[in-house]
Every structure is written in C-alpha cells, then in structure tokens.
Amino acid sequence: MAIFSSNGDNALDGRVPSGDIETLWDQHKFDMKLVNPNNKRKFEIIIIGTGLAGGSAAATLGELGYNVKVFTFHDSPRRAHSIAAQGGINAAKNYQNDGDSVYRLFYDTVKGGDYRSREANVYRLAESSLSIIDQAVAQGVPFAREYGGLLDNRSFGGAQVSRTFYARGQTGQQLLLGAYQAMLRQIDAGKVTLYPRTEMLDVVVDDGRAVGVVVRDLLTGAITSHSAHAVVLATGGYSNVFYLSTNAMKSNATAIWRAHRKGAYFANPCYTQIHPTSIPPGEEFQSKLTLMSESLRNDGRIWVPSDLDETRSPRDIPEGERDYYLERKYPAFGNLVPRDVASRNAKAMVDAGHGVGNNKNGVYLDFADAIDRMGADAIAGKYGNLFEMYERITGEDPYEVPMRIYPAPHYTMGGLWVDYHLMSNLPGLFVIGEANFSDHGANRLGASALMQGLADGYFVLPYTIGNYLAPLLGEGLVDVDHDAFKVAEKEVHERVDRLLGVRGTRSVDWFHRELGKIVWEYCGMSRNKAGLEKALSEIPSLYQEFQADVRVLGGEESLNESLEKAGRVEDFFELAQLMCQDALHRNESCGGHFREEYQTDEGEALRDDDNFSYVAAWEHNSPDEPATLHKEPLEFNYVALTQRSYK
Amino acid sequence: MKITLNVWRQKNPQDEGHFETYEAPDVSEDMSFLEMLDQVNEQLISQGDEPIQFEHDCREGICGSCGLMINGQAHGPQRGTATCQLHMRQYRDGDEITIEPWRAAGFPVIKDLVVDRTAFDRIVEAGGYVSVPTGAAPDANLIPVPKATADRAMDAAACIGCGACVAACPNGAAQLFTASKVSHLNLLPQGEPERYERVANMVDTMEQFFGSCTNMGECEAACPKEISIDFIAMMNRDYLKAKFRGNGR
Numbered sequence: 001m002a003i004f005s006s007n008g009d010n011a012l013d014g015r016v017p018s019g020d021i022e023t024l025w026d027q028h029k030f031d032m033k034l035v036n037p038n039n040k041r042k043f044e045i046i047i048i049g050t051g052l053a054g055g056s057a058a059a060t061l062g063e064l065g066y067n068v069k070v071f072t073f074h075d076s077p078r079r080a081h082s083i084a085a086q087g088g089i090n091a092a093k094n095y096q097n098d099g100d101s102v103y104r105l106f107y108d109t110v111k112g113g114d115y116r117s118r119e120a121n122v123y124r125l126a127e128s129s130l131s132i133i134d135q136a137v138a139q140g141v142p143f144a145r146e147y148g149g150l151l152d153n154r155s156f157g158g159a160q161v162s163r164t165f166y167a168r169g170q171t172g173q174q175l176l177l178g179a180y181q182a183m184l185r186q187i188d189a190g191k192v193t194l195y196p197r198t199e200m201l202d203v204v205v206d207d208g209r210a211v212g213v214v215v216r217d218l219l220t221g222a223i224t225s226h227s228a229h230a231v232v233l234a235t236g237g238y239s240n241v242f243y244l245s246t247n248a249m250k251s252n253a254t255a256i257w258r259a260h261r262k263g264a265y266f267a268n269p270c271y272t273q274i275h276p277t278s279i280p281p282g283e284e285f286q287s288k289l290t291l292m293s294e295s296l297r298n299d300g301r302i303w304v305p306s307d308l309d310e311t312r313s314p315r316d317i318p319e320g321e322r323d324y325y326l327e328r329k330y331p332a333f334g335n336l337v338p339r340d341v342a343s344r345n346a347k348a349m350v351d352a353g354h355g356v357g358n359n360k361n362g363v364y365l366d367f368a369d370a371i372d373r374m375g376a377d378a379i380a381g382k383y384g385n386l387f388e389m390y391e392r393i394t395g396e397d398p399y400e401v402p403m404r405i406y407p408a409p410h411y412t413m414g415g416l417w418v419d420y421h422l423m424s425n426l427p428g429l430f431v432i433g434e435a436n437f438s439d440h441g442a443n444r445l446g447a448s449a450l451m452q453g454l455a456d457g458y459f460v461l462p463y464t465i466g467n468y469l470a471p472l473l474g475e476g477l478v479d480v481d482h483d484a485f486k487v488a489e490k491e492v493h494e495r496v497d498r499l500l501g502v503r504g505t506r507s508v509d510w511f512h513r514e515l516g517k518i519v520w521e522y523c524g525m526s527r528n529k530a531g532l533e534k535a536l537s538e539i540p541s542l543y544q545e546f547q548a549d550v551r552v553l554g555g556e557e558s559l560n561e562s563l564e565k566a567g568r569v570e571d572f573f574e575l576a577q578l579m580c581q582d583a584l585h586r587n588e589s590c591g592g593h594f595r596e597e598y599q600t601d602e603g604e605a606l607r608d609d610d611n612f613s614y615v616a617a618w619e620h621n622s623p624d625e626p627a628t629l630h631k632e633p634l635e636f637n638y639v640a641l642t643q644r645s646y647k
Numbered sequence: 648m649k650i651t652l653n654v655w656r657q658k659n660p661q662d663e664g665h666f667e668t669y670e671a672p673d674v675s676e677d678m679s680f681l682e683m684l685d686q687v688n689e690q691l692i693s694q695g696d697e698p699i700q701f702e703h704d705c706r707e708g709i710c711g712s713c714g715l716m717i718n719g720q721a722h723g724p725q726r727g728t729a730t731c732q733l734h735m736r737q738y739r740d741g742d743e744i745t746i747e748p749w750r751a752a753g754f755p756v757i758k759d760l761v762v763d764r765t766a767f768d769r770i771v772e773a774g775g776y777v778s779v780p781t782g783a784a785p786d787a788n789l790i791p792v793p794k795a796t797a798d799r800a801m802d803a804a805a806c807i808g809c810g811a812c813v814a815a816c817p818n819g820a821a822q823l824f825t826a827s828k829v830s831h832l833n834l835l836p837q838g839e840p841e842r843y844e845r846v847a848n849m850v851d852t853m854e855q856f857f858g859s860c861t862n863m864g865e866c867e868a869a870c871p872k873e874i875s876i877d878f879i880a881m882m883n884r885d886y887l888k889a890k891f892r893g894n895g896r
Binding site: 056059060063074075076077078079081083084093095131133134135136137138139140142143144145146147148149150151167168170173174177180181182184185187188194196219248249250282283285286287288290291388389392393395458459462505507509510551553554558559560561562 | 658659678679681682685686688696698703706707708709710712725727728733734757764767768772773777778779780783784786787790791793801804808831835
C-alpha cells in the first residue's frame with residue numbers, strides 16, 4: 001500500500017430515511033418490506049461470530065423462521081469475547097427518576113463520540129436500549145437488584161445519570177449467556193445450525209453481491225464453501241493490532257479485513273479506544289492486558305504523587321502530597337470523565353514522571369475513602385470479583401493498597417462501513433456489533449458496547465435484513481461449485497500453503513509483538529504526522545520480513561494455532577497501514593483520535609468540523625495501489641456541535 | 648526460576664499420546680501459567696519442534712477456554728482460579744510440574760492439551776434457556792425478584808463452562824455444570840414455567856455423555872468460580888419432582 005488518494009466526489013449515501021428523528025425508526029420499520037412467515041424458511045443466512053451481536057442475531061433470525069448457519073472459531077459459542085465485558089449495559093429506562101430519557105442517551109452518545117457518528121443510528125440505538133433490558137430480564141439474566149426486588153442501576157464513565165444495568169462484574173458474561181441460550185434453543189429447534197471451530201477466511205462475491213463464505217475447519221484443515229442469500233459479519237473489533245490489548249488472544253480482524261479486500265469499505269480505522277483502567281504492563285513476556293472495569297471509577301479516586309521522586313508506599317503519602325488530577329482539572333465530572341479524557345490525562349501524568357509502581361507506568365486508583373464511607377463489605381459486594389482478579393495478577397490487595405492502573409487498547413469504533421440498514425456497500429453483506437463502525441463516532445461511552453451489539457442483533461438487523469431479502473424471493477443460492485467460490489477457495493488454499501511454506505526463523509508471535517510496538521507507539525493514544533509517517537515506512541518493511549522469515553510449524557490437517565495466528569497477523573499488517581493512513585489524513589483531533597498538532601490550549605481534542613465532519617470509508621485496491629477514500633458527510637440536526645467540556 | 652515440565656503430547660484423537668519433558672529455564676514469578684507455556688512454545692518453535700497446543704483466549708478467567716490438569720489438580724493449586732489466572736508466584740525454583748488435558752470420557756482429547764467439550768452445549772440445548780422470543784418481553788421491572796434470589800441465581804450463573812468439575816470428578820460426572828444452569832434459571836420467576844421440563848431434559852441429556860454423581864465434592868473444590876454443590880441438591884430435588892410429574896422428552 002502506498003499513500004492514500006483522496007476522492008471527495010464520491011459522497012457515500014448512508015440511506016438514512018428523512019423525517020423526525022424521534023419517529024424515524026418506527027416509520028421506517030413500517031416502510032420496509034416484509035418477508036411472509038411462510039417464505040422465511042426459503043432464505044439461508046450465514047452469520048460469522050457468536051458474541052452478543054452474532055448470538056442475538058442468530059437467535060432472533062431463527063425464531064423468525066429463517067435458516068441460519070452460524071460459525072465460530074471457538075469450541076463453543078459461549079466463549080466469544082463479549083463474555084469479558086464487566087461493567088454494564090446502558091438503557092434509558094429512567095428507573096432512577098434522575099432525568100434520563102431516550103433523548104438524553106442519544107445526546108450523550110453523540111457528544112461522547114465527539115460528533116463523528118450518524119445521528120439517526122444513535123437515536124435508534126438509544127430507543128432500542130429499552131427493549132434490550134426487557135428482553136434480557138425475561139431471558140433470566142440475573143441483573144443486580146434493590147431490596148424491593150426492582151433493578152439496580154449505577155452511573156458509569158461519562159454519564160451524569162444512573163442508567164447502567166449490571167450483573168456484578170460479569171454483565172457481558174450474563175448477557176452473552178442469555179443470547180447464547182436463546183440461540184441454542186433455536187439450534188435445538190433445527191432453525192440454526194452451528195459450526196464450531198470453524199474460521200471464515202473469505203467472503204464470496206458474485207455479481208456485486210455477497211453470496212457466501214469460505215471457511216476452514218480448524219480441526220481437520222478442510223476448506224469448504226457455504227452459500228447464502230445474505231452474510232452477516234459479527235466478528236468484533238481489531239484492538240489486537242496493538243498486540244497488547246484487553247481483547248482476548250484470538251480476537252482478530254480477519255473476517256472484516258478479508259471482506260474489505262473483497263470490496264467492503266473500511267470506515268474510520270483510526271478511531272480506536274484506549275480504556276483508562278487496565279493493569280499496567282509488566283515485562284516482555286506479557287501476553288495481554290487485563291481490564292479493570294471502569295465502574296471502579298465510581299468509587300475509586302485517581303491520583304499520583306505530587307513529588308516526582310516519591311518512593312514511599314502510597315498509604316504513607318499524606319493527602320497534601322497527592323494530586324487527584326481528574327478532580328482538580330474537571331470538577332464537574334471528576335473521576336467520571338469520558339474514557340479518552342481519562343486515558344490521555346493518565347498518559348500525561350506518567351509522561352511527566354509521576355507514574356507509580358516499579359516501572360513508573362501507572363496511576364493510583366484508590367478505594368480508601370469509599371471503604372471508609374460504605375464499609376469493605378459494600379465495596380466487596382460491588383467490586384469483589386474485580387478486586388480478586390487484581391490481586392491474583394499483581395499479588396497486591398486493593399482493600400489495603402490502591403490499585404495501579406494505566407490505559408490499554410480496548411475497543412475499536414472503526415470497522416466496516418454500513419448504512420442505516422447495517423449493510424455494507426456490498427449488497428447482502430451485513431456487519432453488526434463492534435465489527436461495524438456505526439454508532440459510537442470517535443469515542444464510545446462506557447457500557448454502550450453491549451447495548452450496541454444487542455441492539456444490532458435483536459432489534460435492528462432482523463428488520464433490515466428482511467427488507468433486503470424480500471425482493472430475492474424465489475432466487476436460488478449460488479452453487480458452491482460456481483467459479484466465484486472456486487476462485488476464493490483456491491486463494492485460501494494458496495495462502496495456507498504460502499504461510500506453511502516460508503519456513504523462516506521467527507515465530508508469528510514475535511512479528512505480532514513487533515508490529516504492536518510500532519502501532520502503539522505511533523498510532524496509539526496520541527499521534528502526530530512525523531510518527532505516522534515513520535510507522536508507514538516501518539510497517540511495510542516488517543511485513544516483508546514476516547513474509548520472508550516467519551516460521552509456522554506443523555501441518556494444515558490438524559489443530560494448528562500457529563497457522564491460524566499467521567493468517568490473522570498478516571491481516572493486521574495490512575490493517576495497521578490503513579489505520580495509520582487514516583490517522584494521517586484526519587488533520588484534526590476527535591475522541592480517541594488525538595493528533596498532537598490539533599489540541600486546544602487546555603490540551604483537549606480540537607476538532608475541525610468544517611473539513612472533517614465526515615465518515616472516512618476506504619476502498620481497497622490491489623496491494624500496490626493506494627486505498628481510495630470515500631466520504632459520507634455527517635449532518636447534525638439535533639445535537640449542536642460544541643467543543644466537549646467536562647469541567 | 649527454573650521449572651521442569653512433563654507435558655502430555657498427543658498428535659490426534661487416535662494417537663496414544665505420551666509425556667514429554669521440557670525445561671523452562673527462565674520463569675518469572677509475575678508470569679501467568681499460560682505465559683510460561685507461551686515461553687516454552689517460543690523455545691520449541693525456535694528449535695523447530697511443534698508447539699504445545701492448549702486452549703486459551705480471554706486470559707482473565709471468564710471465557711472458560713483454558714483448563715489444564717496441573718499436577719493432578721484441575722486448574723492447579725490455587726482455589727477459585729482458572730488456569731489463565733494462575734501465576735508462577737505459586738511455584739518455587741526447581742519445581743517439577745506435570746500438565747495433562749482434562750481426563751474424562753465426556754471430553755475426548757483432540758490434540759495435546761485440547762479436549763472436545765461440545766457435550767456441554769448439547770446439555771444447554773436440551774433446556775438451558777427461557778423460551779422467550781425476541782420482542783415478547785414485558786417491562787423489565789414488571790416482575791420483582793427478591794435481591795437474595797437474584798444474588799443466588801447469579802452465584803449459579805457465574806459458571807464459565809470450563810469443565811473443571813468434570814475433570815476433577817472421579818466419575819467424570821457433569822452435575823455441577825448442569826446444576827449451575829438449572830439452578831440459575833429455576834430459581835428465578837422467569838424460569839418457573841419451564842422449571843420441570845428443563846431439569847428433566849437437561850439431566851437426561853447430561854447422562855448420555857457423562858458419569859454419575861456420587862457426592863464426592865471434588866467438583867466444588869476445583870471450580871474456578873467456587874460454585875456450591877448445594878445447587879446439585881437443588882437440581883436433584885427438581886429432577887425427582889419432574890420425574891414424578893412425568894416431565895421430559
């Protein structure tokens with residue numbers, strides 16, 4: 001890939017219907033075409049991924065009567081990384097009578113996303129949040145409750161109302177199990193067929209439409225094709241491009257990247273979220289970063305020692321010599337400022353030499369005041385499992401000494417471009433959950449990822465996919481012996497053979513780690529032009545080295561994790577370059593994309609709404625040709641664009 | 648510190664399998680157990696030997712992928728801790744560690760330390776859900792659930808489906824896994840309408856794959872989420888009632 005080319009004339013159409021935002025989705029549900037109940041069984045739908053988005057979509061489409069094939073590379077659909085979400089899920093129920101509403105959730109999300117999301121999508125998301133909670137409770141998700149038996153809520157990073165529902169520190173697990181169980185009910189009913197330990201390696205496009213996928217059975221190595229009327233990607237985000245992130249080890253971008261190579265536009269790849277509260281990295285052998293839910297910021301106070309040469313134990317540092325820098329700089333929001341603001345401030349403190357811990361690479365998150373106020377038992381009830389997790393990893397007891405935290409790559413707002421129907425520019429290819437770019441703009445609010453995954457899968461896709469399928473009634477599937485499938489299969493075979501054939505000297509992990517260092521250094525929490533240009537020269541040469549020197553042992557006919565990883569890391573190499581190109585072209589700061597050249601006097605992200613109020617959707621060309629930029633202009637008719645301020 | 652490992656290597660389900668001995672010469676106490684294995688694998692790759700296959704993903708104790716028999720104990724020596732959360736500070740320089748896959752008839756070995764746990768999904772398919780189609784739900788606060796009941800349901804629902812309970816059981820029984828799902832749903836008013844049908848179908852399916860429970864209690868000791876065997880008693884009670892009522896497929 002070379003330097004990008006800009007093509008501003010091809011304005012992309014997000015297919016947002018016109019009308020009043022408060023009735024838009026209801027009206028559109030009425031306007032969309034329906035598939036008759038007896039005809040639904042004539043349609044085949046493929047879903048890749050079984051997290052919150054894929055699991056909920058599979059369950060719902062199966063219930064509606066479609067024939068669904070669902071693929072996961074895990075041994076069980078319950079292992080998808082949604083399971084690790086700790087803190088909670090937002091919903092505008094206003095059960096706390098504290099002034100919440102659908103409109104306020106919509107407003108907070110657009111503002112929190114630094115005005116880089118599509119208003120109509122966000123409003124629909126906020127509306128859907130109400131039904132999600134109803135659905136989850138009916139499924140038996142054991143949300144936290146008050147003594148009167150009603151649902152409990154807490155406030156969560158960046159929100160001034162308590163709208164977050166939670167199940168201890170395992171909200172993602174419980175919501176995922178709800179979707180998983182609903183999907184297994186459809187498997188039992190014969191409407192959904194599950195393919196575990198099967199990885200999607202290509203999307204098949206015929207006559208401009210997505211018509212199927214090529215998959216590899218991870219146990220036998222068999223490469224096969226599956227045909228469908230529509231393909232849904234629900235494969236999560238790409239934070240593992242940084243190597244060290246809070247994502248699970250196997251989380252990857254392969255499905256969306258291969259779809260991108262087949263023509264699907266990739267939107268806003270540079271919008272990545274760095275989560276403010278993870279355990280600081282230790283040594284070279286570290287394989288991943290562990291998140292500490294940011295719900296901890298509700299009761300924990302963040303501080304660093306004022307003295308750069310501080311060596312005392314945190315408990316021995318008097319109040320007067322501590323800098324509670326978030327409370328000092330942002331009195332209104334204090335420790336609850338949005339994630340990007342909290343992250344950058346932690347980095348600033350560490351960069352200035354105030355870091356804590358042996359590596360001086362963290363800040364304190366202190367529960368002493370909360371324990372004094374509420375008692376250790378109340379704190380244990382809220383955060384017990386998180387405290388235990390922390391102690392297991394670090395050997396330190398957070399009831400006694402403050403936690404040490406530092407930001408870590410966590411979530412990617414960028415993803416495949418989709419329209420209001422959650423369909424990519426390739427007809428028939430739908431993208432849901434974190435894998436798409438849709439609802440969070442340049443920064444996602446805490447407890448909104450679970451909300452979006454489930455909104456897409458339970459309440460949006462099941463309507464919009466019907467609108468796409470209805471006119472296809474009577475059309476057969478493209479035969480898997482068709483050339484489009486055979487060519488895709490051949491490419492997949494060739495890639496596997498090539499990776500096994502290099503027989504170089506260095507492991508896949510070594511290359512992944514080196515790639516991650518470059519991306520984190522130059523396209524991580526803050527970026528600048530010189531650094532991005534450096535990354536764009538270093539990544540291709542490391543990639544060349546990978547292609548010449550990677551060592552993948554073992555064969556393709558049995559379980560071979562090195563081989564799986566090699567393909568995924570190869571895709572990360574290409575994606576990393578697009579991320580850097582996107583970051584370089586966006587000459588402004590917004591949300592998680594912080595360009596050092598563009599900041600206010602107070603060090604906040606400085607947007608350039610006149611020139612960059614658009615979605616950057618990149619079209620893949622051949623490997624040697626630059627990607628083409630397509631712009632979807634963003635209009636804000638409801639939320640006035642302002643400089644975010646959390647003072 | 649220096650650790651000696653005896654690791655089960657098995658090429659495929661048909662292979663007999665055998666132990667191999669590896670030296671891990673430079674283990675830090677801050678490493679997780681799986682990071683120690685990563686390091687051994689890096690060493691194997693550089694020697695040109697195929698790395699050890701083991702299951703892992705989230706590495707924060709929630710996805711349930713990992714699971715190793717470590718010196719004969721499921722998930723190793725630390726109570727309430729999945730393999731990925733076990734850290735090497737539990738070990739001393741010169742220690743010898745034997746690592747095997749889960750050993751249970753219900754979990755056939757696929758390769759090295761990886762086993763097939765799909766039988767768990769079959770059990771949940773048989774009834775581990777509330778039959779509520781998307782969109783049919785009433786307002787979430789319509790049915791109050793006493794806090795104590797919700798908390799108890801959550802205690803059961805914390806199961807991560809790792810299979811340690813089966814691996815630890817001398818009979819290879821899956822009662823704790825099944826009971827945790829049955830109890831999670833049967834305790835809640837939302838699960839009440841299908842209570843007896845659920846328990847009958849799940850237990851009957853479980854028995855197709857797994858051994859029988861003889862109340863040894865090893866499962867509770869091995870469970871990384873410390874789920875109580877009280878839930879097994881609750882399941883058995885419901886199962887007995889279900890059978891008298893004639894529930895089940």
